[in-house]
Amino acid sequence: MNAVALTEYYRSALAGRELPGAGLAWLSDRRSKAFAAFQGFPTTRDEDWKYTKVAAIEKRLFQFVPGMCIGLDEDDIEQYLIPGLDSYRLVFVNGQYMPMLSSKRSEQPQGFTVASLSLVLSEQPEAVESVLGTIADPSDNGFAALNSAEMADGACVILPAGQVADKPIQILYLTTAGGDDIVAQPRNLFIAGDNAQATIFETYASMGDSTYLTNAVTEVSLGANAGLNHYKCQTESGKSYHVSMTQVDQARDSRFNSHLVSLGAMLARHDLNSVFNGEGGECVLDGLYVTDGRQHCDIHSRVDHVQPHCRSDEKFKGVLGGRSRAVFNGKVYVHVDAQKTDASQHNANLLLSKDAEIDTKPQLEIYADDVKCAHGATVGQLDETAVFYLRSRGLDNEAARSLLTYAFVGEMVDRIPLAEYQQVVRGHVLARLPGGDMIRALM
């Protein structure tokens, strides 16, 4: 479908919707500006989408499913939750907020907000007016534009200055087995005031193997000296498409610690961007991806060192099997005033098959002169000397290879400080590696 027809299709799909906060002029204005920026989806002619073809997404007419009633209970979602984690919980199914599966109103946090965006838009729109739709730029790409044109629902966390969340916040985005051709567009907004602090988990998973599109945008606003630990785990159906953008605005001395796990989806694209708008900020971007079959995973990150004395540290590892393909593109921009920047960026890949392919490009652009920056990328295969060493001790060839593969990527699992979540991620990773069961039995 050409861009004009596609635009028409989504225009009418959106027009038929009663969107939350429809009476808010500022919101309608931002939505329509975003839709105006929607000129279809990016093509491989766009430099940032050079290696990621989204023609398959363009071909399907994905549908919004407002008001669809979904009969799920606690038992159905149990397996997607982090075991043993006491948390505030928000659950979305097929893009719809599920109050019955989320924390009850009586269990709401004291002093801060953990709610669906739609609720916040109807009850306290002034709390998000200055931020919603102002951090992520809809004109960045068609997906961000389409998400911003809807901005209907998603997770909203608002911590006033000085507020430290007493429990982590766990957000579940699920798609049901019959959810073919759905587009779910979570719009998340996390606002931490000065000195506020929280830990947020975003989990994207499928309850079946349907073909659908998740198109998420997460905006994060961190006040002075605020801290956010952000964990995202994507294990969606192997037939689905996952496109997401996380855009962070960091005030002085704030800390953003991010850990991204991308394992599922036929095509996954993650944009992860942070801007240091004050001195002394810190941003850690850790992550891992495992792909197999014909999967495609694209990690694009950009850290803007606008102000001096900030530190960013990015490390991603990937394991690619089958005919899968991954893209890593990390940009670090050190602006002219950003003296004493400390930036490092690394991407390491392990190719398990001859037909797997990686395009990795860590990039540094430095316009300040007194900075410490390092970057690097590696692509390799299993070390045959190590394979032989393990086999010479009696491990069979397959076991030796899986042990070495897990050892490679396991480093990124071990970097997760929270044991309960580390366990979850380890399980997901092992489930996707050849011989994972054997390794699990060893541990």
Next chain:
Amino acid sequence: MLQVKDLKVSIDGKEILKGISLDVKPGEVHAIMGPNGSGKSTLSHVLTGREGYDVTSGSVSYLGKDLLDMEPEERAREGIFLAFQYPVEIPGVNNMYFLKAAVNARRVHQGMEELDALDFMDSLKEKMALLKMDDSFLKRGVNEGFSGGEKKRNEILQMAMLEPKLALLDETDSGLDIDALQICSDGVNSLRNKERGFVVITHYQRLLDYIVPDFVHVLADGRIVKSGGKDLALELEEKGYGWIEGIDAA
């Protein structure tokens, strides 16, 4: 238990072993000495099944089976163990998990039950004490960041845990100070018995003061040029390899 007959091996078309014959019987300790590049490690790699070597002629039989026909892991499970000259560092593979996997792979193959976690730990702790290794080692990656001496001790520990029938030690003594050498040799000697065979490859006669061999072979340029009893090592120490090669030429 091990019969090597006229073994010829090439790497990339270059002949490295030029007809080796060796007969190791249960309980015997054979020492193989020889100058740098004479083919000692090549022999140990071919016996353990490493890829990249072409056996152009000869045969190796181990406990009545054709050894060269077996995969490396099969040889290991049948009781062959090689202490590497250069043990491999494997970051991220936990030492203890690795040892447990290795021990149980062999046990299952030999029709024994897998060791449970407690029995495994008991056995491991006992052997670690013998080799004076501290507990922190268990949590580390295989040989990851180990000193030269620690790596060699780790090889001996693996050997002690795997209880091989035939152990090949490739320069386990190289780079060890006298205390570490004593510890490693004690470890080896504690495993000596009537059934177990050893092939000890070394540069230095010094090791043979601690691990006293029954036979000494001199390997030079891919051939065993002289064999004898333990006194041969002393003679070599005194007169150098030139002496052998001199005799050979005469």
